[in-house]
Amino acid sequence: MTNELVVTDRLTKTFGNRTAVRDVSLTVRRGEVYGFLGPNGAGKTTTLRIVLGLATATSGTATVLGLPAGDSDAVVRTGALIEGPGFYPYLSGRDNLRSMARYRGLSDREVDEVLERVDLTARGKDKFKSYSLGMKQRLGVASGLLGTPELLVLDEPTNGLDPAGMADMRKLIRELADQGQTVMLSSHMLAEVEEVCDRVGVIAGGKLLVESSVRDLRGTAATLVRAEPLDAALAIGMRLAGDDGVHLHDGASMRLDIDPGRAPEVTAALVAEGIRVFEVRPIEQSLEEIFFQLTGTPVDTTLAADSISTERQVA
Numbered sequence: 001m002t003n004e005l006v007v008t009d010r011l012t013k014t015f016g017n018r019t020a021v022r023d024v025s026l027t028v029r030r031g032e033v034y035g036f037l038g039p040n041g042a043g044k045t046t047t048l049r050i051v052l053g054l055a056t057a058t059s060g061t062a063t064v065l066g067l068p069a070g071d072s073d074a075v076v077r078t079g080a081l082i083e084g085p086g087f088y089p090y091l092s093g094r095d096n097l098r099s100m101a102r103y104r105g106l107s108d109r110e111v112d113e114v115l116e117r118v119d120l121t122a123r124g125k126d127k128f129k130s131y132s133l134g135m136k137q138r139l140g141v142a143s144g145l146l147g148t149p150e151l152l153v154l155d156e157p158t159n160g161l162d163p164a165g166m167a168d169m170r171k172l173i174r175e176l177a178d179q180g181q182t183v184m185l186s187s188h189m190l191a192e193v194e195e196v197c198d199r200v201g202v203i204a205g206g207k208l209l210v211e212s213s214v215r216d217l218r219g220t221a222a223t224l225v226r227a228e229p230l231d232a233a234l235a236i237g238m239r240l241a242g243d244d245g246v247h248l249h250d251g252a253s254m255r256l257d258i259d260p261g262r263a264p265e266v267t268a269a270l271v272a273e274g275i276r277v278f279e280v281r282p283i284e285q286s287l288e289e290i291f292f293q294l295t296g297t298p299v300d301t302t303l304a305a306d307s308i309s310t311e312r313q314v315a
């Protein structure tokens with residue numbers, strides 16, 4: 001049994017003379033929620049389509065559950081929500097799933113189980129067309145869960161949902177993960193990836209820029225110091241962090257590019273020079289800044305209110 005459920009190796013896809021995906025090598029491990037993060041047009045959907053066997057690569061390989069992407073056994077063991085599944089508007093949610101289940105030789109009992117998992121049991125008998133967007137999307141996830149897939153692939157699962165619908169969907173994905181479900185999802189929202197995902201692959205312009213845990217991506221390698229007089233403090237800062245490791249911050253503090261674990265040493269050095277120390281604390285880069293540094297693309301401003309609140313004023 002492989003623990004690397006998705007492995008792509010230098011995956012490349014071109015459309016005419018446009019390269020949508022270029023040399024993407026990523027790994028999704030069993031039991032994790034993997035966030036494929038990137039701005040619109042980055043190549044996320046194209047990559048997921050190849051992983052799901054809906055498109056072929058121009059070069060490179062994609063392996064799913066240890067099998068070539070598109071292999072019938074890999075397809076059967078993978079659930080997906082991509083480009084919105086087609087549901088019959090005048091059938092109930094449950095009957096829509098039943099028709100899918102029968103087609104695949106699955107029992108009605110399994111339909112009731114997946115409805116329960118996405119919290120739609122109470123509305124299962126209502127017509128699909130009466131559902132909110134969030135419920136429709138949850139029904140889409142339910143359809144992806146039919147057949148107890150080892151891997152669930154969700155393309156922008158919260159796209160178009162209102163804040164409450166987004167929150168419901170994120171909660172659902174975390175619940176599925178807590179039940180052991182491996183999920184690979186795409187998103188253009190940093191806050192979402194931070195909230196939901198264990199690991200992240202950042203893609204822009206078709207290239208995978210970084211792959212790491214959200215925590216490692218952000219890092220905490222800087223220390224904020226508020227002290228007076230600041231000029232004297234800056235001189236000590238340079239002694240400790242080097243000339244390039246000191247940055248003015250807010251006009252009243254400095255950021256030192258040194259591990260926050262050295263806070264006692266920093267404090268002692270400042271105090272030894274008669275400098276008054278008001279604050280020494282770890283400082284995190286915001287994911288927005290990291291994203292911008294990696295991609296050269298600012299985060300979608302419509303997401304600002306939704307973003308993670310962390311230190312945003314690194315000099």
Ligand SMILES: Nc1ncnc2c1ncn2[C@@H]1O[C@H](COP(=O)(O)OP(=O)(O)OP(=O)(O)O)[C@@H](O)[C@H]1O
Binds near residue numbers: 015044045
């Ligand atoms: N069938 C196609 N024919 C031509 N170009 C395509 C095709 N599919 C995707 N592309 C192009 O490939 C690039 C990557 O598209 P893709 O849909 O994979 O990005 P994405 O990251 O999923 O973005 P979005 O969230 O906007 O869908 C885009 O420039 C897109 O226009």
